[in-house]
Amino acid sequence: MHPLTPLITYSNDHFSPGSPPTHLSPEIDPKTGIPRPPHPSELSPYYPLSPGAVGQIPHPLGWLVPQQGQPMYSLPPGGFRHPYPALAMNASMSSLVSSRFSPHMVAPAHPGLPTSGIPHPAIVSPIVKQEPAPPSLSPAVSAKSPVTVKKEEEKKPHVKKPLNAFMLYMKEMRAKVVAECTLKESAAINQILGRKWHNLSREEQAKYYELARKERQLHSQLYPTWSARDNYGKKKKRKREKQLSQTQSQQQVQEAEGALASKSKKPCVQYLPPEKPCDSPASSHGSMLDSPATPSAALASPAAPAATHSEQAQPLSLTTKPETRAQLALHSATFLSAKAAATSSGQPPLLSRPLPLGSVPTALLTSPPSFPATLHAHQALPVLQAQPLSLVTKSAH
DNA sequence: GCACCTTTGAAGGCG
DNA sequence: CGCCTTCAAAGGTGC
Numbered sequence: 001m002h003p004l005t006p007l008i009t010y011s012n013d014h015f016s017p018g019s020p021p022t023h024l025s026p027e028i029d030p031k032t033g034i035p036r037p038p039h040p041s042e043l044s045p046y047y048p049l050s051p052g053a054v055g056q057i058p059h060p061l062g063w064l065v066p067q068q069g070q071p072m073y074s075l076p077p078g079g080f081r082h083p084y085p086a087l088a089m090n091a092s093m094s095s096l097v098s099s100r101f102s103p104h105m106v107a108p109a110h111p112g113l114p115t116s117g118i119p120h121p122a123i124v125s126p127i128v129k130q131e132p133a134p135p136s137l138s139p140a141v142s143a144k145s146p147v148t149v150k151k152e153e154e155k156k157p158h159v160k161k162p163l164n165a166f167m168l169y170m171k172e173m174r175a176k177v178v179a180e181c182t183l184k185e186s187a188a189i190n191q192i193l194g195r196k197w198h199n200l201s202r203e204e205q206a207k208y209y210e211l212a213r214k215e216r217q218l219h220s221q222l223y224p225t226w227s228a229r230d231n232y233g234k235k236k237k238r239k240r241e242k243q244l245s246q247t248q249s250q251q252q253v254q255e256a257e258g259a260l261a262s263k264s265k266k267p268c269v270q271y272l273p274p275e276k277p278c279d280s281p282a283s284s285h286g287s288m289l290d291s292p293a294t295p296s297a298a299l300a301s302p303a304a305p306a307a308t309h310s311e312q313a314q315p316l317s318l319t320t321k322p323e324t325r326a327q328l329a330l331h332s333a334t335f336l337s338a339k340a341a342a343t344s345s346g347q348p349p350l351l352s353r354p355l356p357l358g359s360v361p362t363a364l365l366t367s368p369p370s371f372p373a374t375l376h377a378h379q380a381l382p383v384l385q386a387q388p389l390s391l392v393t394k395s396a397h
Numbered sequence: 398g399c400a401c402c403t404t405t406g407a408a409g410g411c412g
Numbered sequence: 413c414g415c416c417t418t419c420a421a422a423g424g425t426g427c
C-alpha cells in the first residue's frame with residue numbers, strides 16, 4: 001500500500017495522471033503485509049496540483065483525516081489545529097491548498113494573516129508560552145492598545161515549521177508501524193520509520209520531498225515574514241544539555257566501537273528490538289518497504305519515474321558532499337556513507353536509499369535532477385549493525 | 398505537567 | 413562554506 005494512502009481519503013485516481021512506477025504496483029507490502037493501495041503520482045495528496053488535469057478534487061477535508069481518523073495536523077485537546085490557516089488563495093495556491101483546507105477556511109484578508117478565528121494547522125494555540133510575538137503575524141495587533149496587544153500576543157498563534165519530507169512520511173506511516181508492532185513509543189517507532197525511510201525507493205522518497213517542498217512553499221506564502229527562528233526557544237528544552245550528554249555517550253560508543261563487531265550494545269535497543277517482526281527496514285532479505293530487494297530490482301527503477309513528470313520547482317543538485325554530520329567519523333569507521341545535501345533551500349538531500357551493489361554510480365548519475373540521493377552503504381547491513389548508527393546519528397545531531 | 402527520547406530534514410546563525 | 417543548533421510529529425516514559 002502506498003504510504004501516502006492514509007493521507008488520501010479520496011480516490012487515488014486524482015493523483016495518478018501517469019502510470020505509477022512499475023515496482024510500486026498496488027499489492028501487499030511484503031514487509032508489512034499491509035495491502036498497498038495503488039500508487040499515486042508523486043503529486044502531493046495534500047496539494048493536488050492541476051485539478052483540471054486530475055479531475056474532480058476530492059473533498060478538501062481529506063487531508064484532515066489522513067490516517068485512521070487522525071488529522072494530518074493533529075487537533076490538540078485545546079482545539080482545532082491546522083498547518084495553515086485560512087488564507088487568500090490565488091489560482092495557483094488554491095490548487096495547492098484545496099486538499100488541505102477545509103471548506104470553511106475561506107480566504108482571509110491577507111495571506112499570512114490568520115485573521116479569522118479559524119486556526120491553521122501550523123498554528124498552535126499558545127499552549128507553549130508565547131514570547132513577544134514575532135513581527136510577522138498579526139498586524140492587526142499592533143493597532144490595538146498595549147493591553148490588548150499584550151493579550152493578543154499571549155494568544156498569538158504559534159506558527160509551526162512546515163513538515164519536512166521525513167516528518168510527512170512519519171505522520172503517514174506511524175499508524176501502520178504502530179499497528180504492526182506492539183510498540184507505541186514514538187522513540188522506537190521513529191527508529192523504525194527512520195530505517196524504513198532509508199529503504200524507501202527513490203520515487204517514494206521523492207514524493208515526500210515534493211510534498212515537503214510544497215509545504216514549505218505554501219507556508220512561505222502564508223507566512224512570508226515567518227522565520228524558523230521565531231520558534232526558537234519556544235520549546236524550553238534541556239535538549240541542549242541532553243544532547244551534550246549524548247555526545248558524551250556517543251564518545252563512549254565510539255570508544256567501544258572497536259568492539260562494534262559485538263552485538264548491538266546501543267541504548268536504542270531499548271526502543272528498537274533487533275528482531276522486531278515489524279522491523280522491515282533492517283531486513284536485508286528483500287523485504288524492504290518499497291525498494292527492490294535485489295540490485296537488479298533496484299536498478300529497474302532508476303531515477304526516471306520520479307523525475308519524469310516531477311515538476312519539481314527546485315532543480316536538484318546532484319552535488320554529493322561528504323557526510324557533514326559528526327557521525328560521519330563513526331560511520332566511516334564501519335561503513336561508507338555518502339550523503340549529499342542540497343545547499344539551497346528546498347533542495348532535499350540526496351536520496352537515502354539502499355545501495356544496490358554496483359548501482360551506486362549509476363544511481364547517482366541517473367538521479368533525477370530534482371531528487372536527493374544519498375548513499376547509505378550501511379543500508380545493506382543487518383539490523384543489528386545498523387542500529388548503532390542511528391544511535392550515533394542522534395548523538396551527533 | 399513538562400521534558401525526554403528518537404528519527405530526518407529544513408533553516409538560521411556563527412566562525 | 414561548513415558546522416552547529418533548533419524545531420517540526422508523536423506518544424510512552426520519567427521526574
